[in-house]
Amino acid sequence: MFAIDKIDAGDKGEFYKQLNDYLTGLLEEEGYWLAALSNAAALLYTLLPDINWAGFYLYREGGLMLGPFQGKPACTRIALGKGVCGTAAATGQIQLVEDVNLFPGHIVCDPSSRSEIVIPIVKGNRLIGVLDIDSPYKARFDRQDAKGLSEFVEILNRYIDWPYEFK
Numbered sequence: 001m002f003a004i005d006k007i008d009a010g011d012k013g014e015f016y017k018q019l020n021d022y023l024t025g026l027l028e029e030e031g032y033w034l035a036a037l038s039n040a041a042a043l044l045y046t047l048l049p050d051i052n053w054a055g056f057y058l059y060r061e062g063g064l065m066l067g068p069f070q071g072k073p074a075c076t077r078i079a080l081g082k083g084v085c086g087t088a089a090a091t092g093q094i095q096l097v098e099d100v101n102l103f104p105g106h107i108v109c110d111p112s113s114r115s116e117i118v119i120p121i122v123k124g125n126r127l128i129g130v131l132d133i134d135s136p137y138k139a140r141f142d143r144q145d146a147k148g149l150s151e152f153v154e155i156l157n158r159y160i161d162w163p164y165e166f167k
Helices: 012-029 033-047 083-091 143-159
Strands: 053-060 063-071 077-079 095-097 115-123 126-135
Touching: 012 033, 012 143, 033 053, 033 063, 033 143, 053 083, 063 083, 063 126, 077 083, 083 095, 083 115, 083 126, 095 143, 115 143, 126 143
Parallel strands: none
Antiparallel strands: 053 063, 053 126, 063 077, 095 115, 115 126
């Protein structure tokens, strides 16, 4: 059994170091993509303060398909270039959105979400998908979150042998 203690979020650098250490411990035990992403989403949802959704969209059949997540039910498919997730996937750039209502083409899955961060998951030159996290608070995410979550994605790529269907 894997024990998880709450992390003090006062120092974001230390918070992400501990969070990413937890992720490494989880993935050292099991690197199968479905189990790994399920535990990763649960880890984020359990420990990251002030969020209401954490999960993955995976690249399949020319678009994004809902993967493991924690939170309310979500959109099943997102076209590349559409919404925050589709934009991150199409551009390969982190999307740090302070107010989702001001993002052109934002896709509303949960009307209580106010801000969002999306980190592309790319291995080699191949798009695997995106890590998507929503918050009910405006401007919840900043550059420190982007850095810590980028490292989170790097750990996923280090331990997961992605199946061909996501490549």
